[in-house]
Amino acid sequence: MRTLAQRLAELGHTRPVLAPPASKYRHHVQGGELLVIAGQIGTPGAAADGPVGAALTVEAARAQAQIAALNLLAALEAALGGDASRIRQVLRLGVFIAATPGFAEHGAVADGASELLEAVLGERGRHARAAVGVASLPRQAAVEVDALVWVTP
């Protein structure tokens, strides 16, 4: 299997560099067959002028979800030492969107992350998901994505 970085390049994406955790946590922790990837955000400041549904359109937020998912894939690759064949299945994606009280299109926003995971990982990237609209996110990001992944120990 190609590496995640190669697959991302084929899809026209640049694999982001994984920055050290912003504070006292780890990007990835594994217990047995369960790998947990910490919440990864889109662009810091993307919601600085207001949340999705006000200052940010659905399309802009979808792009932020994709960026968050790219960061998630960088963390996933780091967790696996580059060996993507150890991924059995992405089980769950948590998608948090900094959104207005009246916002309704969380699904369309979250698809920006979900579609990337499927494009990169195929069937193994098709996951269950909870998408919700929150008040705010770290560093005024517009989207944060975390994951549970079933892996070969």
Next chain:
Amino acid sequence: MRTLAQRLAELGHTRPVLAPPASKYRHHVQGGELLVIAGQIGTPGAAADGPVGAALTVEAARAQAQIAALNLLAALEAALGGDASRIRQVLRLGVFIAATPGFAEHGAVADGASELLEAVLGERGRHARAAVGVASLPRQAAVEVDALVWVTP
């Protein structure tokens, strides 16, 4: 053991029909003994006039939590091919409530989901839970519920 649909009927509930996922995710994904059920919402538009604590009372929100839990049970039944005996334990329920900043009774709302799970599944339905008040939910729902379930592979 009776099927989930039979047990729901005994309790006076109609099992909802599971609609296809609204977007690019799966309702249920299993890895080993861990089954993940995607976030299921109550009635679309229930929070269209405002969140719980403003336009919606605790009682109305409890009813929405129960509807979300009925949808969760429909997804659970689909995941198990109707064989509820494969459920060992519902481990965790995530309960997201579209609520005002000042709202305090998330527990009473979430009980609408928790009580249904226990009524249907007995001891195996008694779970750990995180209930929080969010800014908004997909399709202007008032409540969204997701789950981690320990199952026989």
Next chain:
Amino acid sequence: MRTLAQRLAELGHTRPVLAPPASKYRHHVQGGELLVIAGQIGTPGAAADGPVGAALTVEAARAQAQIAALNLLAALEAALGGDASRIRQVLRLGVFIAATPGFAEHGAVADGASELLEAVLGERGRHARAAVGVASLPRQAAVEVDALVWVTP
């Protein structure tokens, strides 16, 4: 290994008494090697005058995150019957902060919980994390923390 209560005392903390669940859920549920701890809050009413970023400073919210983590440790100890040697690794912490739409320092707040877990459990307490700002929390708490823990069955 010392008990969690002994280790907390060494660090100058008093182990809180675990109150019964406020409503229809369990504080801890285990399935195989996966232990789920329910959402534990900081001080009830801490956000009664407004959310973090408005009525509450980052420092005050950090202290609330630490209190929530102390309650989480009390639930963890109860789950393990006091035998902390059964903890292999804290896998994931969910940190929910009642915060304003413009708030940006969720990481600094969540560190109040993360640092305590590492101080008490060492390397086994270093976890992946998702920290988000929500509209409101049960009992007008300012912070709620839940966990997934990898344990010896």
